[in-house]
Amino acid sequence: MTSTQRIGLTVNGAPVEAEVEPRTLLVQFLREQLQLTGTHVGCDTSNCGACTLLIDGEPVKSCTVLAVQAAGGEVTTVEGLANGSEMTPVQEGFRQEHGLQCGFCTPGMLMCSSALLAERPDPTPDEIRDYLDGCMCRCTGYQMIVEAVSWAAAHSTTGDEQ
Amino acid sequence: MSLVGARVVRKEDPALLTGKGRFTEDLAATGTAVMRYVLSPHAHARIVSFATDAAAAMPGVIAVHTAGDFGDYPDLPGPEPAARPVLARGRVRFHGEPVAVILARDAAAAADAVDAVEVTYEVLPAHVTIEQSLAEGAMPIHDALPANTLMDAPPADDIDEELATAPHRARLSLVNNRCSPAPIENMSVIADWTSDDLVVHASIQAPHHLRNYLTTWLGIPQTRCRIVAPDVGGGFGSKIQWYPELFIAPLLSRWHGVRVQSMLTRSEALALMAHGRAQHHDVEVGFEDDGNITALKLLVQQDLGGYADVTGAGLPVLTTWMAAGCYQIPHVATGFRHVLTNTSPVSSYRGAGRPEASYTIERVVDLVADRTGLDPAEVRLRNFIPTDAFPYQQNTNEAVIYDSGDFPKALRTLLKLMDYEKLRSEQQTRRDDPTAPLLGIGLSCWLEIAGFGPNGSLEAFGHIGSWESINLRVLPDGTAMIATGSSPHGQGHETVLSQIAADVLGIPYDNIIVRHGDTATVQQGTGTFGSRSISTAGVGVQSAATSMLARAKAIAGHLLEASPDDLEVVDGVFAVRGSPDTNISWAHVATASFQPLELPEGMTPGSLEEQVFQESPNFTYPSGAYSCVVEVDPQTGAVTVRDYFAVDDCGTVINPMIAEGQVQGGIAQGIAQALYEEVRYDEDGRLLTATLEDYLVPTAPDIPQLTTARVNTPTPNNSLGAKGIGESGAVGAPPAVVNAVIDALSHLGIEHVDMPLTPERIWSVMRKAEATG
Numbered sequence: 001m002t003s004t005q006r007i008g009l010t011v012n013g014a015p016v017e018a019e020v021e022p023r024t025l026l027v028q029f030l031r032e033q034l035q036l037t038g039t040h041v042g043c044d045t046s047n048c049g050a051c052t053l054l055i056d057g058e059p060v061k062s063c064t065v066l067a068v069q070a071a072g073g074e075v076t077t078v079e080g081l082a083n084g085s086e087m088t089p090v091q092e093g094f095r096q097e098h099g100l101q102c103g104f105c106t107p108g109m110l111m112c113s114s115a116l117l118a119e120r121p122d123p124t125p126d127e128i129r130d131y132l133d134g135c136m137c138r139c140t141g142y143q144m145i146v147e148a149v150s151w152a153a154a155h156s157t158t159g160d161e162q
Numbered sequence: 163m164s165l166v167g168a169r170v171v172r173k174e175d176p177a178l179l180t181g182k183g184r185f186t187e188d189l190a191a192t193g194t195a196v197m198r199y200v201l202s203p204h205a206h207a208r209i210v211s212f213a214t215d216a217a218a219a220m221p222g223v224i225a226v227h228t229a230g231d232f233g234d235y236p237d238l239p240g241p242e243p244a245a246r247p248v249l250a251r252g253r254v255r256f257h258g259e260p261v262a263v264i265l266a267r268d269a270a271a272a273a274d275a276v277d278a279v280e281v282t283y284e285v286l287p288a289h290v291t292i293e294q295s296l297a298e299g300a301m302p303i304h305d306a307l308p309a310n311t312l313m314d315a316p317p318a319d320d321i322d323e324e325l326a327t328a329p330h331r332a333r334l335s336l337v338n339n340r341c342s343p344a345p346i347e348n349m350s351v352i353a354d355w356t357s358d359d360l361v362v363h364a365s366i367q368a369p370h371h372l373r374n375y376l377t378t379w380l381g382i383p384q385t386r387c388r389i390v391a392p393d394v395g396g397g398f399g400s401k402i403q404w405y406p407e408l409f410i411a412p413l414l415s416r417w418h419g420v421r422v423q424s425m426l427t428r429s430e431a432l433a434l435m436a437h438g439r440a441q442h443h444d445v446e447v448g449f450e451d452d453g454n455i456t457a458l459k460l461l462v463q464q465d466l467g468g469y470a471d472v473t474g475a476g477l478p479v480l481t482t483w484m485a486a487g488c489y490q491i492p493h494v495a496t497g498f499r500h501v502l503t504n505t506s507p508v509s510s511y512r513g514a515g516r517p518e519a520s521y522t523i524e525r526v527v528d529l530v531a532d533r534t535g536l537d538p539a540e541v542r543l544r545n546f547i548p549t550d551a552f553p554y555q556q557n558t559n560e561a562v563i564y565d566s567g568d569f570p571k572a573l574r575t576l577l578k579l580m581d582y583e584k585l586r587s588e589q590q591t592r593r594d595d596p597t598a599p600l601l602g603i604g605l606s607c608w609l610e611i612a613g614f615g616p617n618g619s620l621e622a623f624g625h626i627g628s629w630e631s632i633n634l635r636v637l638p639d640g641t642a643m644i645a646t647g648s649s650p651h652g653q654g655h656e657t658v659l660s661q662i663a664a665d666v667l668g669i670p671y672d673n674i675i676v677r678h679g680d681t682a683t684v685q686q687g688t689g690t691f692g693s694r695s696i697s698t699a700g701v702g703v704q705s706a707a708t709s710m711l712a713r714a715k716a717i718a719g720h721l722l723e724a725s726p727d728d729l730e731v732v733d734g735v736f737a738v739r740g741s742p743d744t745n746i747s748w749a750h751v752a753t754a755s756f757q758p759l760e761l762p763e764g765m766t767p768g769s770l771e772e773q774v775f776q777e778s779p780n781f782t783y784p785s786g787a788y789s790c791v792v793e794v795d796p797q798t799g800a801v802t803v804r805d806y807f808a809v810d811d812c813g814t815v816i817n818p819m820i821a822e823g824q825v826q827g828g829i830a831q832g833i834a835q836a837l838y839e840e841v842r843y844d845e846d847g848r849l850l851t852a853t854l855e856d857y858l859v860p861t862a863p864d865i866p867q868l869t870t871a872r873v874n875t876p877t878p879n880n881s882l883g884a885k886g887i888g889e890s891g892a893v894g895a896p897p898a899v900v901n902a903v904i905d906a907l908s909h910l911g912i913e914h915v916d917m918p919l920t921p922e923r924i925w926s927v928m929r930k931a932e933a934t935g
Binding site for chain 1 (some may be wrong): 171172174175176178179180181182183184185187188270310323343344345347348393394395396398427428429554560651653654819820822823826827828829830831853854859861862865867868891
C-alpha cells in the first residue's frame, strides 16, 4: 500500500516527474506534492466541481482521477491559465462581471468555462448553464457566472488558445 | 466622481482568479498532523465503552483521545442546561456527534485509525422530530431539561378575543425546513501551539470573537493567542459557531508538539456544521371582507437539535419580532419555544430567523387573498404600513422600529417590471387548456431586520460588543490602510470600504488597502454576519476618514499657509479652492504628519491615525418585492421557475455590482430552500442527506435568470443611509416560490404545501386533491 509508482506528465506546460502512491488522487498530488493549491476540494462524492481542471483540454474532476491515470497527459490547472500577469478573457470576464464572491469554487468554474469556450466560442446562456452544471457555487446564484462567460466569449479573439 | 454608488470591480479578485487564494487548507505546511473524528452512528445512545488501543497502535497514529482526556476543560460555550462537551461524554445526542478524535501523521493514517476504534453503545430512543421530543413520557435528551424545552416564551398578549370576533379567521401550520448552509469550503482549522504562542488559522467569520472565547476556555492570556481567518470559502452564518475542532486542535497541538489540521469532509460537514431554519409555525389570522388583517397570532417552535447553540436560541426571537412583516396589523401576539431533538445543532443560516418570519406572513397574506377572493397584490396594498408612517413602531416588540420604506412603491415597481396583468391573462388562458403546464404567480413583499446592531444587540448573542472596529492610517507615501474587524468571506469589503474611504479622503482607490481577519493586525473586531458590515464598518470608515481629513487639512493648510477651510482634496492632492497651483500631495502631508517640525502648533506626530469602534445606531430594515412565476407539470409534479423578478430596497448602495451579487446569491439559496433542499433524518435519527448526492444544492441550470430593479429609501439610522443587503434574497425568495406553486394549484383547492416542493410532494398533493374532488 505504501509502494509508489513513477509517473511523468505535463502540468501547466512544464514536464513533471514524480513518485506517487497508486491511491493518490490527482487533486491530492497537485495540491500536496506540487503545491499547486489553486485546485480545491469541496466534497467527497464528485458533486461540487471545485476540483475541476483540464486533462488534454477536457474538463475533469480531479477528485475522481488517480494521479497515475494522468500519467502522460497534459494537465492544466487554474495556475496555468494566465500568462504572467495577463489574465485570460475567461478570468477577466469573471472579474468584470462579478462571477466570484468567496472564490472557493472559482478555479473549477474557470477551468470548466475555459473548456466550454474552447469547444463552443459563442454559447447561449442556457448552454453555459448546462455545461457548468457539474460545478457548484453557493455565493453567486450563477447568473453573474453566466454573464462572465458571455463576456469572455465576446472578448475572445477567434483562434486564440486559452 | 463619487465612488460610493459606482460599479467598481473588486480588489479581491486577481488573487482568487489566478489560484493564489489562501484558504485554510492551502496553509498546512509539510509535517502538519491530521485530526479526524470518530463519529457516532446513533442519534441517541449511551456510550458504554471504548476500545482504542488497536487504533492507537496503528502506523502513523500519534494519539487517540476521548472526552475523559478533556476533563480539565469546561464544556463548549453555550446555554448551560443543553451545553455540549468537546467530545461526547457518556452520551451521544445526534447522529454523527464526535465521540473520539484521532491524531495521525497524515490523512490516510487518520482515516484508517478512525475505522479501528470500537465503541460500544446502548441505543436510546431517538427523538427525531419536535413532536417526539414533546410527547408525553419522552426521555429527556439533557437531564437538566426534563421537557426537552430550553425556553418557553408564550405570547405576552392575549388576542384570542380579537381573533374570535374577526369577521373571518384562518389558521395555518407551516414547516420552515431544516437546511444546511453548505458553503463550498468545509470547516477547516489549523492550530499551531508548538511554541508559547498559539496560532490558529480557521475558516471562520469572526476571528476576534473566537479569540475571546478560546483563550478563556484554554485559560491563556489573549496576548498569547493569534487567530487568523485567511481567505474563507463562504460562511452564510455557519462559520461563527463553537465547533469542537476549534478547541480540540489547539490542545492536541500543545499536548503532542505538532501542528494540527482539521479539515472536515463534505459528509462530515453536512452532519457537523450548523443546520439552519428548522422551525414549526402555527399561525392564526383574523381578517375582514376587504382583506384587512386585524389580528395575527404566531407560535414558533424552534428545533435546536441535540445541543443548544446561543445563536440558534436567538433565532425565534428575531422571528417573532418580524412576524408582522410589512403590514399594519392592530393586534399581534407571538410566542416561541425551543425544543431539543436528537439531530445536529441548529444555528444561523443566511437570514437567521427572518426568512422564517417573512415566509409565514407572506403565506398568510396569500391565504387571506385566497379566502376573500381578492388579488394578492391588492391585499398587500391594503395592509401595507403607509409610506408616511416611518419610523414605524411595529407592535411585535418595542425594539422593532422600522426605519424607512416604501412598500407600495416596491410592489408597484415589481408589478410593472413583470407585467403582472399580462401574466394573469396568460395564467387564465392556461387554465382553460388542460394539457398545458399549470402557471403560478407568487408574490413576496418582505421586510427584514439587519445592520446588527445597536449596543446590546450582539451582546445578547455572546459577543463582546455590537460595534465594528476601523483603524485608518495614512503612510508616509500617501497610501492608506484600513484595518477592520469585519471579516468578509465573499462580500467584497476590501472593495467597498476602499470606495467609501477614497470618496472622503481623496486618496486614489488603488492606493487604499484593507486588512482583515488577523487578530495580530486588527486589534479588536466583531465579525461579518447579520448584514451588518456597511452599517458598522462602512459608517466607521466614513467617520474615521472624516476626522482624519480634518487633521490632514490642518497640516496641509499649515504647509500651504492657507486656511484649512479653503482646501479641497482631489486625486491625492490638496489644493486651495480656486487656486489649483497652490497645492500639496497627500504623500507630502502624510510624511509631514510624522515630522514634528512640519506640524502646526499643538499637533503631535503620528496623528493621521484614527481608531473607531462604530456602533450601528439602530437596526435597519431592508425590504423588497419579489415575484416568482412557475410552471407545474401536472403529470410529474415538477416545478420549473420560469421567471423571477426582484425589487430590492437596501437604502444607499455602495457598489451596485456587489449588492446585486448578494441579492442573486441569496435568492438562489431561497429558491433552493423552497424547491430542492431539506435535511432529512430517518425514523432512527440517522442523517439521510449525508452527501451532496442527497442534499440538493442547486447548480446553474436549476436557478433561473433574474430580472431585478431597485427602490431606494435610505435609512436615517446611519450616515451612509445604507441598510445592508447580504441576507435579503434568502429572506424574500421562499415565499415568492411557494406562493407561486400554491397559486398554480389553487384550482384544486390546495391551500398549502410545505417546503421543499419536490415533484413527489406536489404530485401526491395533486392526486389526493383530485381524488377528494
